[in-house]
Amino acid sequence: MRLPTIAAAAAFAVLAGVVTVPAAQAAATTLYVRDTAACTDDGDGSAATPFCTVQAAADVVDPGQVVDITGTQDESVTITRSGTADAPIVFEGGAVRRPAGGTAPTITVRGAHDVTLRGMTVHGSTVTNAVLIDNAARVTLDRGTIQPDADPYGGADTVRVTGGSAAITVSRTTFGTRGRAVYADGGAGVTVSGNTITALGNFGVIAENVDSVAVTGNTLRDSCHRGVKVTGATTGSSIQNNVISEVLSSSISGYCPKGPTHPIEVDAAAAPGVTLDYNVADRYANVYRWAGTAYQTPAALHAATGQGAHDLLADQNDVTPTIDSGNADAPGVLDAVNGPRVDNLLVPNTGAGSIPYLDRGAREQQDRFANQHITVSASQAPVGGVVTVSGNVRSEWGSPVTCAIDFGDGTTTSVPSCAASHAYRATGTYTVKVTATTESRLSTGGSWSVKVVPAGGTLNPSLTATRLGGMTASFRVDSGGDPWNIVRTAFDFGDGHTLTAVSGIDHRYERPGTYQVRATVTDAGGTTATTSTSVTTLASGYVTHGPTRFLDTRSGVGAPAQKVAPYSTVRLKVGGRHGIPADVTAVAMNLTVTNATTDGYLTAHPAGQARPTASVVDFRTGVTVPGLTTVAVGGGHVDLFNGSPGTVDLIADVAGYYTKSGATAGFDPVYPSRLLDTRTGTGMPSPRTIAAGETFTQRVAGHYTGDVPINATSVLLNITVVNPRAAGHLTAFATGTANPQTSNLNYAAGQTTTNSVIAPIGIEGSVNFHPNATTDIVVDVIGYFAASGRSFLLPVSPLRTVDTRTGIGGRTGALPGRSTTDYTLAQGAPSLAYGPIAVMFNAKAVTPQRDGYLTAYHRDPVQLRPDAATLNFTAGGVTNNLAVTEDVTAAFHNGSDGTLDLVVDVTGYFYEY
Incomplete structure (x- = not known):
């Protein structure tokens, strides 16, 4: 049905006063549009069987019904069915986008009346309109978004009103366009109110030969030409409360093809029927073109025509002129899209009409x-x-x-x-x-x-501590039956730090120790009481010691002067000896096996605990083999087990210990890097071997390749002796101190062997290396200890977490040559809220097919695999060494051309929290 054109007088009646958007009656039903597997265009449009397309709903919708759209529909929709004044047809939500290659407008309302498009996103194109309203009446577009994909210099009109349409409202909608935002030719009663229109390539709102047009309370930005233009005979028309800014000059090459520009233009035919007032514009050269004449300012326009009495010029960034200064009785005034009209008490009311505090433009400034x-x-x-x-x-x-x-x-x-x-x-x-x-x-x-x-009871608080990590505890108070709840607790953590919370808080200790924690509790009735508890960190700090010889079965140090019998244990006292405190939690010691009569292995573990399936050193008959380990202490002792059918001599040199008392150092792992290689000259002026009896000094702290700061007190190194000219041993000790006459590394002539060393750092951040036989030396750094170190050790009884021979760790089968395999080593870590940041373990290469090396490290996505080696091995042998990686997930690189089996025994975890 085609609707006859509504008379201009009727349209003006619609525009008088405040325009409101018709709402669907409460009894209206809903038709659903959903592009889902359950949809069908032959169904009833219910929630269970929605329509697939908007067009299917548009073809059957009745007065009072709402078409509920979800998602984006790629289609062109034509609406021809009508509602009534009391029961309009409403299309709501979702988005409609013209299908690729289509030439029809995205939405067309043709010959229909009482239709509302609410809260929709509509896309157009460079060749057609987003919305076409043709010979229709009482059509409203409200609170939507119009986004045509137009070219930079124009394109199709975004909303086109034509064919004698009447009583059309485009309101509270956001336009992003390069064409004309709203273009109406002919008809009557067109209201454009409360819209935000940006990125205009041509015009904003254009009305040609439209009777009773109201352009009210819009915000327009970035127009190359007119923001608002009205031409042709009209009556009862109005341009009020608009904010027009950033209208660009034609001098901007490549953007605006034509000029000059005027934000507002009304031609001679329209001027007698237009009221212009209460607008705000930027300070342009010519703001107005009125009846063919350009006017630079509102004052000039008003003096010549009587129009624009309350228009203002203002900087586009100054919103104050727009506040509480509009005309509330202007035709087409609506509530703003962002909320109700409110009175800003900080700005005088200079507006007019029934609401003297109405803001100009599309948005009402809201209080906060x-x-x-x-x-x-x-x-x-x-x-x-x-x-x-x-x-x-x-x-x-x-x-x-x-x-x-x-x-x-x-x-x-x-x-x-x-x-x-x-x-x-x-x-x-x-x-x-x-x-x-x-x-x-x-x-x-x-x-x-x-x-x-019930009333009664008193505040009798108690305090409990729960460990969350190696250095962090959670503290909670209980009121002890007080009828009032706790409102405030002041915690004193015993380490110089205090905090106030309600009834609980977490705290990280910066150093290991035992702390007395006090909590002063206040209840909601105002009563205060104090409670306390003691908490000890799980993790321990490191103290440099020696190196000091604690055991030598050859000479009777620490045990009788006799060889260790087959499959027997030496219990070595460490707590309370040589200045080590009785409450020591772990000890770092270099264990050396010598004079072995058969092949075997050595296990070190806390005294009094079950012997683990782990080994520190694997040895062969007659070969002297050292191995650094960190072993937890049980009752001040460690147990050393000779896992062979023959006898051996054992030597133990302590390089440091871990404790929760006194001044201790924390540990920081670093990405493994090479500090010294006498073969290539790395870390020294030129390549050369280190002579027998020579003390070679190497700077390790502050060295640019090792990431060890100058304030470090000890450094964890891997030392490799390469091609020694004779059998011997090597000692690492702090520069500026006497040689302790202990050995960190024992080697045979021509043997390449590696051992980890925790070396104290001496003057100028240096460590001395003293071999008693001429050799090449390679030194790799993997971590350091310092008073500022951020992590601390929780030692554990050695736990086997990887064994490729038996499938421990999740994989069975030897590691291929020249390959890298990741393993997670967290199996021995306690279940805590904060996990470890590093893990210490003994790595073992078992029966490799070819000579080579093994590198253990934590993969860093921005760094290459380190050139440092954790251990060097020979074909068919078994080689152990201590390692630390920066995460419990460790990568192991087999640097040989053959396969090998990998065994990993974890001895401790480092915690920051």
Whole structure:
């Protein structure tokens, strides 16, 4: 059905006063559009069987029905069915996009009346309109988004109103376009109100020969030509309350093809029927073109024509002129898209009409809360105890606040300051509801539960500590039956740090130790009491020691002067000897096996605990083999087990120990890197071997390749002796100190062998290396200890986490040559909220097919595999060494052309938290 053109007088009646968008009746049903597997265009459009396309719904929709759209529909839709004034047809939500290659408008309303498009996103193109309204009446586009994909210099009109259409409203919609945003030719009663129109390539709002057009309260930006243009005979038309800014000059090459520009233009035919007032524009050369004449300022226009009496020129970034200064009685005025009209108390009201504080442009500036803090003094209270609501609620404009309080037991009050008290008469659980409102229409509040219990009881708090990590604990207080809840607890953690919380808090200790923690508790009734507890960190710090010889079965140091019998254990006392405290938790020692009569292995573990399936050193008959290990201490002792059918001599040199008392150092792992290679000259002026009896000094702290800071006290190194000219041993010790006459590495002539060393750092950040036989030396750094170190050790009894021979660790089968395999080594770490940041372990290469090396490291996505080696091995042998990686996931690189089996025994985890 084609609707006859509505007369101009009727259209003007529609525009008079404040225009409102018709709403669907409460009884209206809903048709659903969903592009889902359940959809069908032959169904009933219910939620269970929605339509697949908007067009299918448009073909059957009846007055009062809502077409609910979800998602993006690629189609062109033509609406021909009509609603009524009391029961319009409503299309709501979703997005409609013209299908690729299509030439029809995205949405066409043709010959229909009483149709609303609400909250929709509509896409157009360079060749056709986004929305075409043709010979239609009482059509509203409200609160939507129009996004045509137009070219930079124009394109199709975004919303086109034609064919004598009448009573058309385009309101509170966001336009992003390069064409004409709204173009109407002919017809009557076209309202363009409250829109935000940006990125205009040509014009904003164009009305040609339209009777009763209202362009009201829009914000227009970035137009190359006119923001608003009205031409042709018209009556009762209005251009008011608009903000027009950033209208660009034609001098900007390549953007605006034509000029000059005027934000507002009304031709001679339209001028007698147009009211122009209450607009704000930038300071352009010529703001207006009125009846063929250009006017630079509102004053010039008003003096010549009587128009623009309240128009303003202002900088586009200054919003103050737009506030509380519009004409509320202008045709087409609506509530703003971002909220109600409100009075800014900081700006004088200079507007006109029924709402003297109406803002110009598409958006109403809203007040904001500067503070909206509301509290209820108790969540648990005794019968008769006073519960208080307190608030600090204020707005940026200083708008007066009213607070409505419902205490949940039938008692209500309304106060200006959100402050009121109440005593409950009966036990129970009550909900306190508070709503604070300002005269500027802001609202805030909330609800709180209050449990009312019998009176009696006192505050008798207790404090508990739960370890969350190696250095972190959680502290919680209990009121001990107090009828009031706890509102505040002041914690003193015993390490110089204090914090206040409600009833619990977590705390990280910067250094290992035992701490006395005090908690001062305040309940909601105002009573205060103190409680305390003791907490000891799980992790321990490192103390440099020696190196000092604690055991030598050849000479009777630390044990009888006799060889260790087959399959027997030497219990070595470390706590309370040579200055090591009795409460030592772990010891770093270099263990050496010598004079072995058969092949075997050595296991080190805490005394008094079951012997683990792990080994520190694997040895062969007659070969002297050293191995650094960190072993947990049990009762001040460690057990050393000779896992062979023959006898051996054992030597133990302590390089340091871990404790939770006194001044200790923390550990920082680093990405393995090479500090010294005498074969290539790395770390030295030129390549050369180190002569027998020579003490070679190497700087390790502050060295640019090792990431070890100058304040480090000890350094964890891998030392490799390459091609020694004779059998011998090597000692590493702090520069500036005497040679301790212990050995860190023993070797045979021509043998390449590796051992880890924790070396104390001496003067100028250096370490001395002393071989008693001429040799080449390679030194790799893998970590350091310092007073500022961030992680601390939780030692564990050695735990086998990888064994490719048996499948421990998740994989069975030898590692291929020249390959890298990742393993997770967290199996021995305790279950804590904060996990370890590094892991210490003994790595073992078993029966490799070819000579080579093994590198253990944590993969870094921005770094190449390190050139450092964890251990060097020979074909068919078994080689061990200590390693540390920066994460519990470690990568193992087999640097040989043959396969090998890998065994990993974890001895400790480093924790930062």
